[in-house]
Amino acid sequence: MITESLTIDDIARELGVSKTTVSRSISGKGRISETTRKRVLDFIEKNNYKPNLMARGLAQSRTYNIGWVVPGDSEMTMLFFFQKCMQGVIDAATEADYDILITTVYGHNISGLQRVLDNHKVDGVILGQTLVHDKAIRALKKSGIPFVTIGSTEEKNVVQVDHDHISACRELSYILKMKGIKSAALIGGTEDKVVTQARRRGFEEGMSGVRTEIFMNCEKTEEIERAVEDAVRNKVECIVCEDDRICYAVLGKLKKDGVRIPEEMRVASFYNSALIDEYQPAITSLEYDPKALGTTACRTLLAMIDGQTPVAKQMLGYEVMLKASTL
Amino acid sequence: MITESLTIDDIARELGVSKTTVSRSISGKGRISETTRKRVLDFIEKNNYKPNLMARGLAQSRTYNIGWVVPGDSEMTMLFFFQKCMQGVIDAATEADYDILITTVYGHNISGLQRVLDNHKVDGVILGQTLVHDKAIRALKKSGIPFVTIGSTEEKNVVQVDHDHISACRELSYILKMKGIKSAALIGGTEDKVVTQARRRGFEEGMSGVRTEIFMNCEKTEEIERAVEDAVRNKVECIVCEDDRICYAVLGKLKKDGVRIPEEMRVASFYNSALIDEYQPAITSLEYDPKALGTTACRTLLAMIDGQTPVAKQMLGYEVMLKASTL
DNA sequence: AACTTATGAGCAACCGATTGCGCAGAGTGC
DNA sequence: GCACTCTGCGCAATCGGTTGCTCATAAGTT
Numbered sequence: 166m167i168t169e170s171l172t173i174d175d176i177a178r179e180l181g182v183s184k185t186t187v188s189r190s191i192s193g194k195g196r197i198s199e200t201t202r203k204r205v206l207d208f209i210e211k212n213n214y215k216p217n218l219m220a221r222g223l224a225q226s227r228t229y230n231i232g233w234v235v236p237g238d239s240e241m242t243m244l245f246f247f248q249k250c251m252q253g254v255i256d257a258a259t260e261a262d263y264d265i266l267i268t269t270v271y272g273h274n275i276s277g278l279q280r281v282l283d284n285h286k287v288d289g290v291i292l293g294q295t296l297v298h299d300k301a302i303r304a305l306k307k308s309g310i311p312f313v314t315i316g317s318t319e320e321k322n323v324v325q326v327d328h329d330h331i332s333a334c335r336e337l338s339y340i341l342k343m344k345g346i347k348s349a350a351l352i353g354g355t356e357d358k359v360v361t362q363a364r365r366r367g368f369e370e371g372m373s374g375v376r377t378e379i380f381m382n383c384e385k386t387e388e389i390e391r392a393v394e395d396a397v398r399n400k401v402e403c404i405v406c407e408d409d410r411i412c413y414a415v416l417g418k419l420k421k422d423g424v425r426i427p428e429e430m431r432v433a434s435f436y437n438s439a440l441i442d443e444y445q446p447a448i449t450s451l452e453y454d455p456k457a458l459g460t461t462a463c464r465t466l467l468a469m470i471d472g473q474t475p476v477a478k479q480m481l482g483y484e485v486m487l488k489a490s491t492l
Numbered sequence: 493m494i495t496e497s498l499t500i501d502d503i504a505r506e507l508g509v510s511k512t513t514v515s516r517s518i519s520g521k522g523r524i525s526e527t528t529r530k531r532v533l534d535f536i537e538k539n540n541y542k543p544n545l546m547a548r549g550l551a552q553s554r555t556y557n558i559g560w561v562v563p564g565d566s567e568m569t570m571l572f573f574f575q576k577c578m579q580g581v582i583d584a585a586t587e588a589d590y591d592i593l594i595t596t597v598y599g600h601n602i603s604g605l606q607r608v609l610d611n612h613k614v615d616g617v618i619l620g621q622t623l624v625h626d627k628a629i630r631a632l633k634k635s636g637i638p639f640v641t642i643g644s645t646e647e648k649n650v651v652q653v654d655h656d657h658i659s660a661c662r663e664l665s666y667i668l669k670m671k672g673i674k675s676a677a678l679i680g681g682t683e684d685k686v687v688t689q690a691r692r693r694g695f696e697e698g699m700s701g702v703r704t705e706i707f708m709n710c711e712k713t714e715e716i717e718r719a720v721e722d723a724v725r726n727k728v729e730c731i732v733c734e735d736d737r738i739c740y741a742v743l744g745k746l747k748k749d750g751v752r753i754p755e756e757m758r759v760a761s762f763y764n765s766a767l768i769d770e771y772q773p774a775i776t777s778l779e780y781d782p783k784a785l786g787t788t789a790c791r792t793l794l795a796m797i798d799g800q801t802p803v804a805k806q807m808l809g810y811e812v813m814l815k816a817s818t819l
Numbered sequence: 820a821a822c823t824t825a826t827g828a829g830c831a832a833c834c835g836a837t838t839g840c841g842c843a844g845a846g847t848g849c
Numbered sequence: 850g851c852a853c854t855c856t857g858c859g860c861a862a863t864c865g866g867t868t869g870c871t872c873a874t875a876a877g878t879t
Contacts, residue, residue, distance in 0.1 A: 170612070172835055183859045188837060195838080196857055215610045219555065220835030222546040223864045230557075230593065230613075237579055241767070244571045252564055255596060259604065264613055266557065267594040269582060277586065283542045285497070286557075286591055386770055440568070443713055499865055510829045515867060522868080523827055547865030550834045 171214045180208055191216065230266045231258055231466060232287035234278055234301060236294055237269030242410035245438045246455050247293055250315060253459020254291055261467050263288075272357070273300040282308040289466045291315065291459075295325075295359045311469035313462045317359050317478070324469065325478045326462040330363035331370070333451050333483045334435055338371025338405070340485055341433060341449075344492065346403045348376035350396040352389060352415060353407035355382050364407050364435050376401075389414040397424060403431035403491065409441045409450070416444060431491040446489035453483050498541045507535055518543065557593045558585055558793060559608055559617035561628060564596030569737035572765045573782050574620055577642060580786020581618060588794050590615075599684070600627040609635040616793045618642065618786075622652075622686045638796035640789045644686050644805070651796065652805045653789040657690035658697070660778050660810045661762055665698025665732070667812055668760060668776075671819065673730045675703035677723040679716060679742060680734035682709050691734050691762050703728075716741040724751060730758035730818065736768045736777070743771060758818040773816035780810050 177184040182201065189195040190205035208214075222228050233254055235247050255265055266287050268277045278301055281287055287310070292301055295316035302320050305312040313324045341349065351368045353361055361381075369377065378401060380392035393415055396404055406412035412434035416426075424430050426446055434441065434450040441448050458481060465475045504511040509528065516522040517532035535541075549555050560581055562574050582592055593614050595604045605628055608614055614637070619628055622643035629647050632639040640651045668676065678695045680688055688708075696704065705728060707719035720742055723731055733739035739761035743753075751757050753773055761768065761777040768775050785808060792802045 173837095174835075184836080185838080185859055186857085189858085192837085196855090198857055201857080213610075215612070217550070217835050218611050218613060219546050219549040219553075220864090221837075223544070223550050223835080223866085224837040226546075226864075228546065233594070237582075239575070241568060241572055244575055245568055248566070248571055251594075252596065255564075255594075255604070259607070262611075264608060264611075265594050267560070267578075267582075267592050269579065277582070280586070281591060283540075284545050284589075284591075285542070286545060501865075511866075512829060512868080513827085516828085519867085523825090525827055528827080544865050547834090548867075550836085550865080551867040553834075 171212055228288050230264050230287045232268055232281055232290035233265045234268050234270055234292050237271050240410055242408055242438055242440055249455035250459040253456035254463045257460040257463035270301055275301045275304055279304055289470045291462050291466055296357050313466045315458050315462050324475050326458055328453050328483050329480045330360055331367040334364045334367025335371035337451055337485050338368050341403060342375055348401045349403040349405055350378040350401045351405050352383050352392045352411050353381045354384055386414050390418045393418040406434040408436045409434050409438050413440050426490050427492045433491050449488045449491040450486055451483050452486050457481055498539055555615050557591050557614045559595055559614035560592045561595050561597055561605055562620040564598050567737055569735055569765055569767055576782035577786040580783035581790045584787040584790035597628055602628045602631055606631055616797045618789050618793055623684050624686060640793045642785050642789050651802050653785055655780050655810050656807045657687055658694040661691045661694025662698035664778055664812050665695050669702055675728045676730040676732055677705040677728045678732050679710050679719045679738050680708045681711055713741050717745045720745040733761040735763045736761050736765050740767045753817050754819045760818055776815045776818040777813055778810050779813050784808055
């Protein structure tokens, strides 16, 4: 059933040249007359020849695949983020004729990644998220394969692409302060993610001088709701949410308790996806471009695979979007 | 930097046997004495040898990859579904030492899939979603590669894994009718997806005898809200939502307008993910197992790759979960 | 004892590309 | 006219496995 494909030998025979000539015509390496080259490429075009990537891979020790590693248990808001991000990765990869092999990890359980590395199924890896003391990073370093992380890490000699969450959150906090806030609460998730820590730090730095309350490790809805109750009871003026999943829960709780936004409580979020972007009133937040993260990471990785030495840490831009929820 | 790996020749030399013997020891094919086999496998285990998959692939024309095709522009609720589903695929694939190559398509724009097929990067494909007149299915058929769809299709000779949405929706509708509903509205999305059509049909069949109103092609929140307004105005007793993204919007609108559930309006959904599962009151819905879809599809595909003839259409179970939202 | 069958293992071709090296013929310089 | 360089192309090895075939030896049969 599977139609046998054209091989480089077929073409060589058909055109009365050697396979070397065909190979060189395609790759552009080596010395080939323009005439011959055209002839070969024309034939290839006409007969829709596609080189066998396994053969090519074997000869060059390349797979033309890159690994894309994401947590298998991401919550919804992260899924959205990863989807955008991955689309950026795919776009950049496709440009270079690479494909994406996807692997999931569960926190520090990286057996899936390890398998892919052991089997040499990819030429490089993009790690979609970084944890504190990330085992995946250790494994990648050990494997010797080029890799790029989306998100920062404390590990040395790791090529990273990230938003400057510390500055971004500092800036947002600073602006809120300028607008007259005298107290603020941060509600955040578990601190094993680097980004969570960064946001917390930015918040603390930016909010210096005003009364702050920090509620970390809020994962379940009840935990978030309890934090909201505390914040309201303590007459905090503004709740800052570490991501929009938390923000979503916070908004639900405030509505349930009849707390008006922004009159009785201001709300801001450090990330804004479809989950809250239609909310009334509109929520003040930081805007990032997840897709750009993906393309940047992928292009960087491809350059590394080609033997180039990349910029160690690339920081992408963000924008503070002031909306009605903070007046 | 990249540590050169052990090859089959290294092992053969080291053990004083031929590479044939090593290869046969690993694969279990051919005649090898148990003693020799043990010796080889022990050595492999000790030295952590992993065969080069490109070489193996070249020899066997296999890639040990399967393609996983999902829409690149899925909305959130689908992302959640695909994530679960993919995890099932990954689990089943890993068991058989296969990996997942991910490709996105945009409706009928299947250039990404076509590339993967042209380049022979996968041994088989799982299509995550089916459309009416699906171009991806045509392309897959043409390629001659084994493939399985998650979701049904009108195309002939396609191996499918699905839930019986028609029966499920008929059953849910029937139960609602039994509980005394005299009128019901269906709010659904665009009808290019096969599953959307199936749910509509199940609804219509199950609701025969009661007054029904059908609002299709509701994608944007405003469209859904308008449908809700109409349903309320027409004094419909129950709104049935085609998926939980729609349900989510419906619940928001009802709350905004102060319509009490279930006293003034009953609500049921054809799918229930994290988006609405904490809602108060709890929402009546159909429960599916997306992960099982993934593992079933993948196991079936792997069997096909191994040359077996699979069951043409496998239907997985579902469960009607009656909750407070329908009394 | 002679003959057949079973077993264990190796030789070498093959999968389909890439690439270092060699070589013929054209072009250039003096 | 001679030596030298440049250009265009092919030979054959190589990447790391798999597999059909052969063959020596052991085991079984009469």
